[in-house]
Amino acid sequence: MMIEKDWLDRPFENFMELADAIGETLECPVTIENANHQLIAYSSHHATTDPVRTATIISRQVPEHVTGALWKSGVLRMLMESDSPVKVKAIADMGLGERTVISIRHHGDVLGYIWVLEEGRPLDAKGTALLVKAAGIAKQLMLQLQMHKHKEDEGRHNFFWQLLTGQGQTDEWIRGKAASLHMQLPERFQIVLFQADTDMALNVIRQMQYLMSAAENTQIVVQVRDGRQFILLVSPSAFSRSDSSGSTLIGYVTRHMLERFGTVLEGAAGLAYDSYTLVAQSYKEAQQLLELKRRFPRELRLVRDYHSLGYYRYLPLIHTQQRSPFETGVIAKLRNYDREHNNCLLDTLKAFLELDSNIKDTADALQIHPNTLNYRLKRISEIGDIDLKNMDHKVTVYLELKLEHL
Template identity: 25%
Template sequence: MYIEESLQLQNKLLTTLVTGGGLKELVESLSNFIEKGVIITNPSYRVLHSTLSNESLKPGDSLDVLALNPPVPGRVLILAGEEGLEALALELSHDSKRLGFLFICNPGTDDDHRLKVLTHQARNLYVIEMQKQEELLETGRHYQDAFLFDLFYGNMEDNEDIISRARLWGWDFAQPYVVTVFELEDYEAYSEDHYLVSSLYDIIQSIVQPLDRSVILMKKNEEVILALPIEEKKRRDDKAFINMIINQVLAQVDERIVSRRVRVGTGRKYDQPTELFRSYQEAKVAVKLSVLLKGKGNMTYFRDLGVERILYNHDKQELLEFYREILADLEAQDKQKNELVETLENYLSHHCDLKATATALFLHPNSLRYRLKRIEEILDVNLEDFDIIVALIIAFKIKHLIGFKEKLSATIYRSSKMSALAIVMRPVGYYPLWRMES
């Protein structure tokens, strides 16, 4: 059934390719043949081409793709602008690599089997064309990413050489740049997480592309690196501009990448391209330390970090020795209940405010005074001495920072030891694998 019609469609699509047509022409040929609207997207549902008359749906726009309720095999609900359309969904993939999706809009009920047969017979031609485009893009990205890798890791020492090479991609390094890193939390290699990072990349690209052709965007494992050209203006204006972009990205992340958190760190602005690697490293430090800065949200600026940014890259053994000199006696005396250590940390975090600390710990002020007196006796210090207060604050920051770094290292080690099957089987939040039955 439908064999003759299927052969006609294949001949029509082959003729389109032979006469110089590309992906756009293939989509239009299929749409005309089956008399249905057709949309083709990349793996994160960014529209590559569409035959819908919907003016709000243009190449580069993102589709919201939802499962039907009740679910129907092979069918989804797509939101194109404010319009909801039922569609048949076909995954376009090769060697387990997802290249994109093909959507047949408003398929009706009577043509269901016919459309499945026709689109399955034609899918190989779409896969071949998408592979060809992907290979061309990959070739360009290879040289571009090699240049950016050297730039972000400080392997280039000549400003004029960097500026002239960057012009090949339309980047103007004669102006200052600042680097922001977007990181997918709990990223696991060899899982579907790389599709989530691709989706994050597409979100950022859709927001920054209209701003300036000198914007730089790069994917690297769990990161998307954004380097923004910044005009010479007040620091407050710079931050407001960057905040606007980050907030737009995070708003779309909340809608499109469910159940996963994206952390953001921003480095400082640098005038010379040979110094841009510092902004990248600062942004990465800000991302990592954002885990420690509770209540600060997902967005951290390196410039706004306190003493943590100095301690983060300091020698671990030296930090431990400082911590032990300051707090070891108190911890030794407080092994059973741990109440004195907790009391001191709360007292410091509440800016040495007796009333606020007592309220936080549900203590009577006199009970708190007694504990603080005991702490002074054990440590042989005066808690009204400013230098002592600073030393104690740093000691607690070291305690949490070292604990955080050890936890981070353990997580990385566990991830590397996880079996491939366990990783592949891990559920993810955004990408259901819709496949139509042949």
């Protein structure tokens, strides 16, 4: 590849100028992206391209199926760990031509990427060296962009905390404040929480932001980190009244964080509301869901949103109404009998109620004969003074058993 002039030997005011200069120097189409693979700039003087580059320019985002393939091939992981350019082989059925890519880094953190579509002209040593030089120039532009964004985000974070703590008095005041911060509030929203076992590291936040930037039908309005939690105000592009969008986002992020980065996260979403005076309420619901999932890990392992909690949402309300520790006569009698006779009638009753009073399923779960189960149920009715054919009796005892976990 002939490089007669170094177009990079001058100052640059913006990314578009830089992308064009890289393209002129290397005689190849160039795109510059941020760390979330959102398009920042692209060279404009090249007639030839490939379908992936075209799709990226049109949508301003690298298609999710492409980033997924690059993760599986190990390319993106290499870029996150290396300062050097990485060669990317063509994937014909995806419309991805051969490329060389370099990460834009600062103190080990990835700020973005420069992609060079080689079009059958692989970069030589001089071209590779110039790409490294271009990454250094791009770093300075990225830092300037981040500095401006940091000042803007600080005001938004403070405003978000006001909403989370219930300090937004009226919708009119809230929308006025949002407008002053150049925030466009959607008509409907909900709070989504992600929680880690330890304080959220910055690299984990960036990985999550990267994944969420590719999530379809979901808009992240504002976000903030708080110790082990990452809190988001979310609105999908087409909100369903079932409040399922937050659950979908949680499933997508938690699954890919585990598969791609080996990071285990728990997620929870509050209800969706129209009034921004209820941001604190949605936040409280998401927090309550996380706490209930901690206390009932088996029963609630698949629940991601407050809407799907069912009767579990009422347990804290019942629990707070109890002025002193309470135990029904049924539970007390069975627990005392089991203690005195080294028996397991209370555990049998729990299994029977949890399995919808199904004799076969309960016997299978306890690994006993159905006749043995029927005998135990008869003894439970006699000792506990409970009618196991009476729904009111069963529901009362079932709820009391659940309340013991709070």
